[in-house]
Amino acid sequence: MSATTARRVLISAGEASGENYGAMLIPELRKLLGTETQFFGVGGEKMRAAGCETIIDSGKVAAVGITEVMKHVATIYREFFRMVSVARSRKPDVAVLIDFPDFNLRLAEKLHTMGVPVVYFVSPQLWAWKQRRIWRVKKFVDRMLVIFPFEESYYRERRVDAEYVGHPLADLPLPQIAREEFARRFGIEGGKKWIALLPGSRKKEILLNLPVMLQAAGELGPEYEYLVPVASTLSRDWMAQQTGGARVHLVDDPCAALLHSRAAVVASGTATVEAALIGTPFIVVYRVSGLSYAIGRRLVKVKNFGMVNLIAGREIVPELIQSNFRPENVVRQIRRLLVEGDPRAEMVRNLEGVRKELRNAADARGKTAIVRAAEAIGRTLLNSQPVKQKAT
Incomplete structure (x- = not known):
C-alpha cells in the first residue's frame, strides 16, 4: 500500500498494555502506509520511541475506578478536549483507539463528527459490564478488532x-x-x-494494590526474593517511593520476572494473560475505592474478574x-503454589489449556495479531464510508 501524500494516523492508548x-x-x-506516515495521539514512552508524537502523555489521563475518575475529571476533560482540538486541526486519515473505553469511546464520537474513520483495537469488555455502551460502538466505530x-x-x-x-x-x-543474568x-x-508482585500500571492501582502485596511479602519473610516490575507508564523513582524501603527489587521486564x-x-488486567501465557502459577488480586466497587459490582454481568x-x-x-484482598489471604493462597503438590500442578495444567487456546487461535491465522490488525486498519482507511451511512 502506498500513498502520494503522507498519511496521518491518530493513535490513542491510555494504559500500559494498550501503549x-x-x-x-x-x-x-x-x-503498509509508507515510511512518511505521521503518528500522533495519546501514549507514553514506548509509543514515542516508535515514532509517535504524544500530544497527551497517557499518565495524565489514566485513572482507575469510578470515584477515582471523578477526582481527576478536570484534568482528564482538559486533556480530552486538547486531543479533540488537535485532531480537528490535523484531520487524521484514520484513528486507532486502543482499549481505554471511558476516554476512547467519547473520542470516537468526536472523531465521527469530523468524518474520521475509527478503528477500535482491543475491545471494551462490554460483554462483562456497562453493556449499554454498545450503542456508542455501533454508531461511532467503523471496525472493532477483538x-x-x-x-x-x-x-x-449486535451488528458491529x-x-x-x-x-x-x-x-x-x-x-x-537467563535467570542468572536477570x-x-x-x-x-x-x-x-x-x-x-505485579500491582498494575496506573498510579491509583499501585496505591491501592501494592501496600497489601508488600505486607504479604513481609509475612512470607526473607526466604524469598520479591520482584516488582515497573510499568512503562510509571516513573521508577516514584515506584521506589511507594515501596517504602521494603525488601523488593524493582525490575523493568514483567515477562522475564x-x-x-x-x-x-x-x-x-492484561498482566494476568501474560502470566497465563508464560505459565507461572499466580493469584489475581484487585482493589478500587469502596464506592467504585459498590457501584461497579452492580453493573458487572460476569462471575469472575480475572481475564484468564x-x-x-x-x-482456575x-x-x-x-475486601478479600488481605495480606493473610495472599499468603495462604501463594503458599499453596510455592511448593510441589496438587494445587500447583493443577494450576499449571489449567494455564497450559488457556495458553494452547490463545496460541492455537493465533497459529491458525498464519500472521501475528499485530500484522492482522495493521492490515485491517489499512483496509478501513482505503475503503471507509462515513460512519453515519452504516446500519444502526
Whole structure:
C-alpha cells in the first residue's frame, strides 16, 4: 500500500498494555502506509520511541475506578478536549483507539463528527459490564478488532463490524534472558525462590494494590526474593517511593520476572494473560475505592474478574478482590503454589489449556495479531464510508 501524500494516523492508548500494542502497531502501519506516515495521539514512552508524537502523555489521563475518575475529571476533560482540538486541526486519515473505553469511546464520537474513520483495537469488555455502551460502538466505530475468540460473535450478533485478529501477547516469544543474568542485573539472590508482585500500571492501582502485596511479602519473610516490575507508564523513582524501603527489587521486564518466578501475585488486567501465557502459577488480586466497587459490582454481568478465568470459563486461578484482598489471604493462597503438590500442578495444567487456546487461535491465522490488525486498519482507511451511512 502506498500513498502520494503522507498519511496521518491518530493513535490513542491510555494504559500500559494498550501503549505497548500501539508501539507494536506503528512499524507495521508504516510498512503498509509508507515510511512518511505521521503518528500522533495519546501514549507514553514506548509509543514515542516508535515514532509517535504524544500530544497527551497517557499518565495524565489514566485513572482507575469510578470515584477515582471523578477526582481527576478536570484534568482528564482538559486533556480530552486538547486531543479533540488537535485532531480537528490535523484531520487524521484514520484513528486507532486502543482499549481505554471511558476516554476512547467519547473520542470516537468526536472523531465521527469530523468524518474520521475509527478503528477500535482491543475491545471494551462490554460483554462483562456497562453493556449499554454498545450503542456508542455501533454508531461511532467503523471496525472493532477483538483479541479474544468469543468477542467476534458477540459484536457481530449486535451488528458491529468486528474481526478477531488474535491476542498480541500470544505471538510473543518467551523472554530470552537467563535467570542468572536477570539476577545479576537487578541484584537478586539467585539461590532463593522468587515471587513476582505485579500491582498494575496506573498510579491509583499501585496505591491501592501494592501496600497489601508488600505486607504479604513481609509475612512470607526473607526466604524469598520479591520482584516488582515497573510499568512503562510509571516513573521508577516514584515506584521506589511507594515501596517504602521494603525488601523488593524493582525490575523493568514483567515477562522475564514472571518467567523466572516460582509464583506471582498479579493485579487483574492484561498482566494476568501474560502470566497465563508464560505459565507461572499466580493469584489475581484487585482493589478500587469502596464506592467504585459498590457501584461497579452492580453493573458487572460476569462471575469472575480475572481475564484468564473468563477465557477458561471457570475459576482456575484464585481471585482476591476488594475486601478479600488481605495480606493473610495472599499468603495462604501463594503458599499453596510455592511448593510441589496438587494445587500447583493443577494450576499449571489449567494455564497450559488457556495458553494452547490463545496460541492455537493465533497459529491458525498464519500472521501475528499485530500484522492482522495493521492490515485491517489499512483496509478501513482505503475503503471507509462515513460512519453515519452504516446500519444502526
